[in-house]
Amino acid sequence: MTVAYGERTVLDRFTLDVDPGSWTAVIGPNGAGKTTLLRALAGTVDHRGRILIGGDAADDLSGRERARRMAVVPQHPVVPPGLRVFDYVLLGRSPHQGLRFSASDDDRQRTADVLERLHLTPFAHRAVDSLSGGERQRAVVARSLAQDARILALDEPTSFLDLGHQFEVLELLDTLREEHRLTVVSTLHDLSIVGQFADRIAVVDHGRLVAHGTPAEVLVPELIADHWNVDARTKVHADGSVTVAVQRRRPG
């Protein structure tokens, strides 16, 4: 698959397989093309080449069907002024709704369930644009969960969250993934967190896939130095997860 914005090729002959039920983290430095990759997956940017979702060519799926299969959390979500959290999360149900005046009881029930799981129930009546950055991000994740899709594509879902909420949201996604065999594709900046949650890591730099494999295979000091230009120590744990500690480069 190749994606270009006008003259500029941002993803160059990119090929990536994502196993159903896996958590694939897409990592890479700023401007590498991670968001572009997720946008191509979501069908919001023109691309050349093929995208298969569960064996079907994505271009052949209707927009609604695609939205029922894949939910997207954008890096910079648009927050409609004044919309209440409940109504915002209810938007996730729209690929399942026809043209109708009021949402079905089932849709409202599912929305309420998701709010409960993300501890957003106390905020249900607040306007989304009155929430803090982290609360808002949880609302966006809640909307994607309400979509009930098998595939979740998340672009920096934790960038505004404090450490505790980062782990909480990622643990929740991991639990849901296991319970429902969801496939998660997410970009994440924190390499240490990536090493603990992802079971597959794809490294993107300058629009190309430069490494793809398990955390232990990919997160090695040389690769991190090559693409991020920092020194790091990595520790592989018995369960295959990897923690990364980045060190300051001392001059001299």
Next chain:
Amino acid sequence: MRRRTLHPTERPSGRGQGTTLGAPWLVGGCVAVVAAGLVGVAVGPVSIPLGQVVRELLDHLPLVDVDSTLSATEKAIVWDIRAPRVALGLLVGALLAGSGAAYQGVFRNPLADPYLLGIAAGAGLGATIAIVTESRDAIGFVDPVPFAAFAGALLAVTAAGTLSVRRGSVGSPATLILAGVAVANFFTAIQTFVQQQNSETLQQVFSWILGRLATAGWGEVRLILPYATVCIVGLLLSVGTLDVLAVGDEEATTLGLRPKAARRAILVLASLGAAAAVAVSGLIGFVGLVVPHAVRLTAGTSHRRVLPLSFLFGAAFLVLADVVARTIQSPAELPIGVVTAFVGAPFFLVILRRQLTS
């Protein structure tokens, strides 16, 4: 995928959670419509007590038989003069406010109004041509002004829509608005030209432009009822879509919507309603702006609430404005557009201020 079924005791209730409509508001809207309607029928040069109005209306319901003790003249006033005018006011008010809410949602701009995209200018041109050519005499039995205004309005909207489309793809909201501005200027130029050529009908043209709810029996109501029904039902079915459009085209796409097609469909519905409203009432300003805005400030911005409440409160507001218009200088009538602006603007400011201080 099925979500894990929560244990019954921990199952939170979906009902009452930021409910789609907010039942108290809906009830309030219906009460406002009924109250405004009764006042509209009761008040006038010949005042008829409210109780008798209620009785007289009830009497006309199937299976109800009460005697209103109204004289034959009073019955005629109620049924042939006031009721049609109130019905027209309800419809026009609902259409203006509802289409305003839809325009604002589609363009994601709270200042968009139902006369955007050249509707006002197109209707103005159509009406002016009909008035100056005195085609009433030519046709004889029906008033050609509303038809001409309706045709002009639809022509202008279609022109704006077509001009903003390039190579089969629907243009962005900004392109559409710019095309609307260009079309409106063009139509207004022609309208002014026609009007200046025929200065003897100037007064008539101006009175049409300022808007009025004058009726002759049920003709106008019957004329716009089909368009009103299509517009109201269609927009009420689009409330979910309008909410999705609020998150922008890219996210709307990931939620399974085709934003451009959806926007276009909603614009067609709203424009049909707005064009029908101007066709019979001229240009009544401010309703399409103030009512949806007041609704959003008090009841939240989900279109599941904004649209139904705009229809209801728009209807009530316009009928009450009409009562003021025809009583304040009685027996003379003030143009209703003057009243909507005069009443609407301060009301709007009060709500805005309250919002700012809270």
